[in-house]
Amino acid sequence: MAPGMCAWNGAWHAKPGRGVIDGGDALQQEAAGRGDDDLAEKIGGDGLLVEILSRVPYKSLVRFKCVSRRWRRVISHPDHRNLLPRYQIQALAGFYTDYHIQSYDRQSMAHRFKAVPAPEPPPLIDPSFSFLPKCESLYLRDSCNGLLLCRCWKLNERKAFKTFNYVVCNPATKKWVVLPDSTWSRTKRPYLRFDPAVSSHFHVFELVQELVDYEEGDTDLDFDGDGHVLGLKVYSSKTGMWTEEIASRWGIDIKIQDGPESHLLAMESMVAVVDVEGKNWRTIPLPHKEGSPLCGAYPPYASYQEGFIDMSQGLLHFK
Amino acid sequence: MAAATDDAGDSNEMIRVVSSDGEHFEMPEAAANLSLVLRHMIEDDCADAAGIPLAVVAAKPLAKIVDYCTKHAAKSSGLTIEEAEELKRFDAEFIEVDTDMLYDLLVAADFMGVEGLSKLAVQRTADLIKGKTPEQNRETFGIVNDFTPEEEEEICKENEWAFQITKPPSRLC
Structure with missing residues (x-):
């Protein structure tokens, strides 16, 4: 064995010192704008912090973005996405259900939320969507990665349902976005697409279908037709607008x-x-x-x- | 390479290590083998009477780590349920330390490559911080808040829901 081999004193590990959580030297260098610090130290230190943060709930993780620049960088770094808790996994999963309440002259909707697996105590989810702006009748239409797409119906002056707004909401944060007014047609079918790993923006699709015969007097407000797809319109939360109808190119x-x-x-x-x-x-x-x-x-x-x-x-x- | 071919569990040889502040410690070879760094040193015949110098581990955490390794090496495999539970109790008591010591253990265990202890310290740290506000964590670990007040407000606002634990949102961070 070469005698040199025994001279190891930890040099290859840089000097971990007190840099793991508090940022130590790296932090001061960053603050002073002096560029990158020793790479080995950065990786070693961040690794431990990632290990620690991977064991806290998602909500704490989001809160800790506020601790320091270094914590925010570590939490937001794309390389750490799969290592740290994510909203869909750590937070809540379950089913929302709609059911009709039929009374003499009108029907209304009620909503239930069933979390899976059933946590104890039950989650602080308000299935009545009381945080949403008031609407006459609310129908859940789709969900995607923690966001919900609802139709929020309004009454016109003749007390008939004609127009509605799509509302996209996050029941965990109680935030919502109201899309521009829409007019209902049974040929349109809405879908929500949202992937937080790709973008913080969501898209709502409205598939436009061929008009098919339906029974006279069919009053089901939220029955969507079942004809062949002619095209679609897309709403992007980034632009805040719907596209024109795009004809199907599936062939x-x-x-x-x-x-x-x-x-x-x-x-x-x-x-x-x-x-x-x-x-x-x-x-x-x-x-x-x-x-x-x-x-x-x-x-x-x-x-x-x-x-x-x-x-x-x-x-x-x-x- | 003689040491490496011995059955580590039966080896009675004592390994000496020296802390950054010059204190000497001894532990059975099986205990030292729980540290990746020490194991490599032993395999490379670098463990001698003078002791292996650990340039960045001070005496206080090193004493704890020697304790941990000695305890775990003595009960390494084929544990009965009672023994496993006793080891679990030992771990739980072992990691009941103040934040300074916890911090030193975190760094030292990671540095020395003591996997079990590293996990224990990481979990303990996560348990300590998870219910706290950013400000409490800064205090605990002596972290400097290097955000400008505007930046801080913006981040808090963006993630407002995450701050709604025990306090009203008027005082976010």
């Missing part, structure tokens, strides 16, 4: 798969995909369909209705 007939899980469109054993700007339109064959990379990996299905499709953590799942 084939796409019909919305019915059922509560209809986040994506599936028909002809295809998943139809469109990006948030309405620019990129494509279809993905389902696993049992010829042309799919997974063809043969699954037993054939009698029809698409047996499949279940949804997104989770950036992956498309098919069952």
Whole structure:
């Protein structure tokens, strides 16, 4: 063994000193604008702080952005995203349910929230959405990564429901955004898309479908049609505006798969995909369909209705 | 390399370590092996009578770490439920220290590569800070608030909901 090997005195680990949590030298250097400090020290120190912060609840983590510049940098750094608690995982997961209350002359909606798994004590969630601006009738239409999309109906002067606003809210923070007035048509079907890992902005899609016959006297306010998709409009919270209607560029007939899980469109054993700007339109064959990379990996299905499709953590799942 | 081929658990050899402030400590080789850094030194035949110098670990935390390693090395594998629980109790008592010592242990355990102790200290720190306000954490760890008042207000405002724990939002941070 070379004698030099034994001269180790911790030099390769820089000088951890008191820099792990308080920022120490690194902090002063940053404050003085003298540029980067010793990289090894920075990585070593941040690693420990990340370890600690990975063990606090999400709410504490958000609060701690306010401790110092270094803490904010460590908490907000994209490399730490998967190591630190995230809202969807640490906070609350559950189901909101709507149910109708029918009285003599009108129907109203009530809402329930069921957290999964049921925490003890129950979460401080107000399922009546009392934090939202007042509306005559509120319908939940979609949810995505912690945000909810509702239709908030207004009465016009003849006491008839004609116009509404989409409201996107975060029940955990009780913040909400009211979208511009919309006029209801049974050919439109709304969806919410929000991915905090990509952007803090959300998008609301309104798929425009072919008008199909419906029964006279059908008064269900929030029944959305089931015709073929003709195109869509997109609202972006960044611009605060709806786009013009963009005609479908899928090239084939796409019909919305019915059922509560209809986040994506599936028909002809295809998943139809469109990006948030309405620019990129494509279809993905389902696993049992010829042309799919997974063809043969699954037993054939009698029809698409047996499949279940949804997104989770950036992956498309098919069952 | 003779030391490395011995069954560490049965080795009675004592390993000497020297703190940054010059104090000497001794622990069984099996205990020293719980530290990645010490294990590498022993494997490289660097452990001698003069002791392994730990240039950044002071005597106070080093004494604790020697205790921790000695206790855990003695009960390393094949624990009964009772022994495992006793070790858990030992850990819980061991980490009941003031914040200065906790801080020193955090840094030293990380530095010496004592995984179990590092996890214990990290968890303890997380438990200490999680219910606190940013200001309380600054006080606890001597952190300088280097935000301008405007910046601080903006961050607080952006994340207002996270501050609504026990106090009204009028005094956010």
